[in-house]
Amino acid sequence: MNIYFAGSIRGEAPDRAWFQALIGRIGRHGRVLTEHSFGYSPEDEAQFDDNWIYKTDMGWLRQADALVAEVTAPSFGVGYEIAKAEEWGKPVLLLYRLREGRKPSAMLHGNKGLEMVKFTDEAEALDAVDRFLAQLTGLARDA
Amino acid sequence: MNIYFAGSIRGEAPDRAWFQALIGRIGRHGRVLTEHSFGYSPEDEAQFDDNWIYKTDMGWLRQADALVAEVTAPSFGVGYEIAKAEEWGKPVLLLYRLREGRKPSAMLHGNKGLEMVKFTDEAEALDAVDRFLAQLTGLARDA
Numbered sequence: 001m002n003i004y005f006a007g008s009i010r011g012e013a014p015d016r017a018w019f020q021a022l023i024g025r026i027g028r029h030g031r032v033l034t035e036h037s038f039g040y041s042p043e044d045e046a047q048f049d050d051n052w053i054y055k056t057d058m059g060w061l062r063q064a065d066a067l068v069a070e071v072t073a074p075s076f077g078v079g080y081e082i083a084k085a086e087e088w089g090k091p092v093l094l095l096y097r098l099r100e101g102r103k104p105s106a107m108l109h110g111n112k113g114l115e116m117v118k119f120t121d122e123a124e125a126l127d128a129v130d131r132f133l134a135q136l137t138g139l140a141r142d143a
Numbered sequence: 144m145n146i147y148f149a150g151s152i153r154g155e156a157p158d159r160a161w162f163q164a165l166i167g168r169i170g171r172h173g174r175v176l177t178e179h180s181f182g183y184s185p186e187d188e189a190q191f192d193d194n195w196i197y198k199t200d201m202g203w204l205r206q207a208d209a210l211v212a213e214v215t216a217p218s219f220g221v222g223y224e225i226a227k228a229e230e231w232g233k234p235v236l237l238l239y240r241l242r243e244g245r246k247p248s249a250m251l252h253g254n255k256g257l258e259m260v261k262f263t264d265e266a267e268a269l270d271a272v273d274r275f276l277a278q279l280t281g282l283a284r285d286a
Binding site for chain 1: 151152153154155189191192193194195196197198200214216217218219220221222223224225226227230245246247248249250251252253254255
């Protein structure tokens with residue numbers, strides 16, 4: 001199974017350690033196509049050509065069997081990718097960390113076609129990843 | 144002409160006075176469908192039902208002849224709306240304020256199908272709005 005993991009890179013400051021923990025957990029279920037996108041320093045990442053990033057990411061998303069998106073730190077790219085995944089009929093799991101004084105995106109949270117797991121404890125989010133991907137693997141096996 | 148204006152609401156802190164200036168300028172060319180979305184305090188906005196916001200905004204975007212998006216402060220919803228506008232064949236103008244130490248979204252800036260105007264002086268962005276919408280009005284008149 002090929003899984004596209006999406007999270008803020010140039011948007012609001014991402015939680016890099018948490019993203020690595022998520023990538024590790026997703027990787028138990030298949031190949032994380034975007035794994036290396038989250039391994040660069042902001043300075044190194046800024047050197048890449050934006051059209052190359054766009055084309056590479058869209059290529060990976062087309063190949064992906066599912067999208068897992070961390071939707072705590074706001075990001076245009078992640079919002080864009082969620083819409084594309086929906087357009088292309090890919091299963092989507094959204095993970096949102098509850099924070100005092102903030103609310104999740106209305107456009108994501110209000111879309112009944114998208115599953116959003118709101119967590120306080122990271123174990124809840126990791127369990128949701130396992131359930132989501134195990135179900136897809138099971139569906140693929142039964143098909 | 145119906146125009147959908149998009150900008151961060153719950154994402155990274157928006158520049159409210161600048162958004163109002165943009166809405167005023169866009170309004171010279173037609174109806175700004177989302178005008179009132181930017182008139183609420185964060186506390187009042189948070190009281191709306193997210194599914195209502197999602198359905199209302201998607202309805203307006205479907206009706207719109209064009210999308211003008213302010214893409215400086217990161218936002219999932221704006222990224223999502225840009226992808227939908229592209230999917231539905233709506234003309235899109237992106238406005239990005241150049242800032243020291245930040246780069247525009249790679250997914251937006253790297254997409255050659257989207258026009259992004261990068262500005263330092265607000266007058267440049269307002270002029271870009273006039274050119275973009277005047278051209279659409281001209282095309283509609285000639286059709």
